[in-house]
Amino acid sequence: MPTVYVTAPPEEAQTIAETLVEERLAACVNRLSTTSTYRWDGEIHHDDEAVLLAKTTDDSYDDLVSRVREIHPYDVPCIERFDEAHVLESFADWRAESVD
Amino acid sequence: MPTVYVTAPPEEAQTIAETLVEERLAACVNRLSTTSTYRWDGEIHHDDEAVLLAKTTDDSYDDLVSRVREIHPYDVPCIERFDEAHVLESFADWRAESVD
Amino acid sequence: MPTVYVTAPPEEAQTIAETLVEERLAACVNRLSTTSTYRWDGEIHHDDEAVLLAKTTDDSYDDLVSRVREIHPYDVPCIERFDEAHVLESFADWRAESVD
Numbered sequence: 001m002p003t004v005y006v007t008a009p010p011e012e013a014q015t016i017a018e019t020l021v022e023e024r025l026a027a028c029v030n031r032l033s034t035t036s037t038y039r040w041d042g043e044i045h046h047d048d049e050a051v052l053l054a055k056t057t058d059d060s061y062d063d064l065v066s067r068v069r070e071i072h073p074y075d076v077p078c079i080e081r082f083d084e085a086h087v088l089e090s091f092a093d094w095r096a097e098s099v100d
Numbered sequence: 101m102p103t104v105y106v107t108a109p110p111e112e113a114q115t116i117a118e119t120l121v122e123e124r125l126a127a128c129v130n131r132l133s134t135t136s137t138y139r140w141d142g143e144i145h146h147d148d149e150a151v152l153l154a155k156t157t158d159d160s161y162d163d164l165v166s167r168v169r170e171i172h173p174y175d176v177p178c179i180e181r182f183d184e185a186h187v188l189e190s191f192a193d194w195r196a197e198s199v200d
Numbered sequence: 201m202p203t204v205y206v207t208a209p210p211e212e213a214q215t216i217a218e219t220l221v222e223e224r225l226a227a228c229v230n231r232l233s234t235t236s237t238y239r240w241d242g243e244i245h246h247d248d249e250a251v252l253l254a255k256t257t258d259d260s261y262d263d264l265v266s267r268v269r270e271i272h273p274y275d276v277p278c279i280e281r282f283d284e285a286h287v288l289e290s291f292a293d294w295r296a297e298s299v300d
Contacts, residue, residue: 002285003105003180005203007230014146017137021144028138028178030107030151037217038228039298044221046214051230051253053151055178065288076294078228078255080203081286085102086181088165094176098139103205103280114246117237121244128238128278130207130251153251155278185202186281188265194276198239 001087001095002061004054004068005080007036012073013050019071025064026054027098060099101187101195102161104154104168105180107136112173113150119171125164126154127198160199201287201295202261204254204268205280207236212273213250219271225264226254227298260299 004026008016010033017029030053037046056064065079087095104126108116110133117129130153137146156164165179187195204226208216210233217229230253237246256264265279287295 001180003182005284014135014137018144021137021139024139028136030134030136030149032132032134032151032232034230034232035214036228036230037214037221039221039224044218049230051232061286069288076290077288078291079288080201080284080291082182082203082282083285084105084180085183086161088169088177088179090176091178091180101280103282114235114237118244121237121239124239128236130234130236130249132232132234132251182282184205184280185283186261188269188277188279190276191278191280 001084001092002056002058003082003084004056004064005082006052006054006068007049007078008052008072010048010050013052016068016071017052020054020064023067024098024100025060025067026056027095029054055095057096057099101184101192102156102158103182103184104156104164105182106152106154106168107149107178108152108172110148110150113152116168116171117152120154120164123167124198124200125160125167126156127195129154155195157196157199201284201292202256202258203282203284204256204264205282206252206254206268207249207278208252208272210248210250213252216268216271217252220254220264223267224298224300225260225267226256227295229254255295257296257299
């Protein structure tokens, strides 16, 4: 099953997490504080952001990505998929039931 | 080698991390603060939790999962396995020696 | 594409993140606060550390690992590679352009 890794500004991160759960695109979302270091226009930046780890299913992955792109404030957001090698069966069942 | 992703209430998370290391089921555990968003009984909840990232071995993975299930306060805990594509050799050796 | 998972003391973590981005070994690095639980000399330790998640490319992975080993204060640092199953195409392009 896929965990989707998304970074977003702290203010928007909770809205994105809520939207994904409310619209049944993710069963749950873990939100963690981060500092992101990157280069933009030749300068090094350090921004406070949040990492979102959205727990979804194979079938809902494409819809989740489309929805994040619609509501995310960045033109080029970090959206990455990591596949779990195993998930506790009862938790996998709950995930599948929680997502459309 | 597997990294095991577990979420738990903040109070119990340190106990779980300590138990896994003391009982040589994990070489080390990284614990991070998170806010979890999920739906339960039709309502959206936001709970403060911890993410545990337990570094173990192929051979100890099943025992680690069984132990987490015994001591975890939830009936349906989030327990997920992510396999590393590569690990620095000296760190992999230390992990293997630290786990039974 | 690889995400490289590195743990480091909080003071050194920002320097490592900056070095990797400045030297174009990573497009961006997310830094998160963590408490690490591990055994050393028979004793259980709990240390404040940072988790670095460095976004790089297949071609730059080996150089990134070599550079982290040079500047990391530990003899046996935690350096692990997790491969993404999918990355948003525009973000993947930006990563590839940002890394040499």
